[in-house]
Amino acid sequence: MNNIISKNVQDIQISGIRKFFNKVAKVDGAVSLTLGQPDFSVPEKIKKAMIKAIEENKTTYTSNAGIEELRGEISNYLKKYFNIYYDKEEICLTIGGSQGLLSTFTALINSGDKVLIPTPAYPAYESCVKLLGGKVLNYYLKEDFSIDFDRLEEIILKEKPKVMVLSYPSNPTGAILSKEDRDKLYKLIKDNDTIVVSDEIYSSLTFEDEYFSIVQYEDIKEKVVLVSGFSKMFSMTGLRLGYVCACERLMGSIIKVHQYNVSCAPSIVQWGAYEGIKNCLSDVEYMKNEFINRRDYLYERLTALGFEVNLPMGAFYMFPSIKGFNMSSDEFCERALQEAKVAMVPGSAFGNGGEGYIRISYSYSMEELQEALNRLEKWMSKEKIG
Numbered sequence: 001m002n003n004i005i006s007k008n009v010q011d012i013q014i015s016g017i018r019k020f021f022n023k024v025a026k027v028d029g030a031v032s033l034t035l036g037q038p039d040f041s042v043p044e045k046i047k048k049a050m051i052k053a054i055e056e057n058k059t060t061y062t063s064n065a066g067i068e069e070l071r072g073e074i075s076n077y078l079k080k081y082f083n084i085y086y087d088k089e090e091i092c093l094t095i096g097g098s099q100g101l102l103s104t105f106t107a108l109i110n111s112g113d114k115v116l117i118p119t120p121a122y123p124a125y126e127s128c129v130k131l132l133g134g135k136v137l138n139y140y141l142k143e144d145f146s147i148d149f150d151r152l153e154e155i156i157l158k159e160k161p162k163v164m165v166l167s168y169p170s171n172p173t174g175a176i177l178s179k180e181d182r183d184k185l186y187k188l189i190k191d192n193d194t195i196v197v198s199d200e201i202y203s204s205l206t207f208e209d210e211y212f213s214i215v216q217y218e219d220i221k222e223k224v225v226l227v228s229g230f231s232k233m234f235s236m237t238g239l240r241l242g243y244v245c246a247c248e249r250l251m252g253s254i255i256k257v258h259q260y261n262v263s264c265a266p267s268i269v270q271w272g273a274y275e276g277i278k279n280c281l282s283d284v285e286y287m288k289n290e291f292i293n294r295r296d297y298l299y300e301r302l303t304a305l306g307f308e309v310n311l312p313m314g315a316f317y318m319f320p321s322i323k324g325f326n327m328s329s330d331e332f333c334e335r336a337l338q339e340a341k342v343a344m345v346p347g348s349a350f351g352n353g354g355e356g357y358i359r360i361s362y363s364y365s366m367e368e369l370q371e372a373l374n375r376l377e378k379w380m381s382k383e384k385i386g
């Protein structure tokens, strides 16, 4: 009976982030900084637009790609704020960024195809690729979580991967793509046959004025797919809306997978996001500024406790090093949970390159962050850690 489950499914695990989150529920009074879920409410105008959509019976299937109105607004938004040019025909609404990623990978990957994935990275990339029978190759990042181009170039030339994942702003590190690195990547992609899947779901939460992405180059559009979404942008993780942008040739295949998988994204939520992208960008700005305040607070407290930390420039995660504390990331997080009652995610949940680090999400309130840091400080001083 062991063989009833697909071998590819047997080969993947439930995400380490969820595993740790589930453990926290069993520890009485623990403060959790584990999830990537903003603590803000969905903007009021989005709620009202969804209620109105229900009242107007906009509850039928939409076209597979999603309502034209929203796709048109996404096209305007990407152009205006990110210098990214996609026509509404090149955009497909998906059920969160997650379904956008899986549909894209399914359209591209044959069993045995090589896929380059950064490490540390969001764990879904590796699992999706394994689910499809693809072969994962990792590229390691430098100490500051930027790309090590010498190693990347070597692996691309030697292994000739079919697909490469880029993930900026990054979960778990909070790093963003610099102009210099974007330009180097462009050259590499232009000169090779690898297709880039660029996950930019945190793009609205970038703390610098200028935004850089590989998707900004028109002449390599045939080789890139952009995956993004509204979960983090409008603090609507449970409403499940994302999108994929790709040139016609790639989109034609991605949408085939999407159609047979889900038909379309939820109609009501599409109308909510349509209102959001037109009229709620000031709410996003407000949330971003709050995240910057929390980031600064967390950075100051952690460095004072002896952690080595790269200051994140996007998303809402910090990825401090614990290499100086003589513990694995699992051990550190387990002890912090049991002894200090503070829950954080071991870096090992983000792949081989994550060992030696812990991920702290600051999508939690300032009060929770303060309480967690006070507890950590007490525990570390008592146990003489750091």
Ligand SMILES: Cc1ncc(COP(=O)(O)O)c(C=O)c1O
Residues within 6 Å of the ligand: 036, 095, 096, 097, 098, 099, 122, 167, 170, 171, 199, 201, 229, 230, 231, 232, 237, 240, 241, 242
């Ligand atoms: C980097 C990254 N990509 C994609 C996703 C999935 O987003 P969604 O909830 O919209 O499916 C997440 C969620 O945490 C993420 O961190």
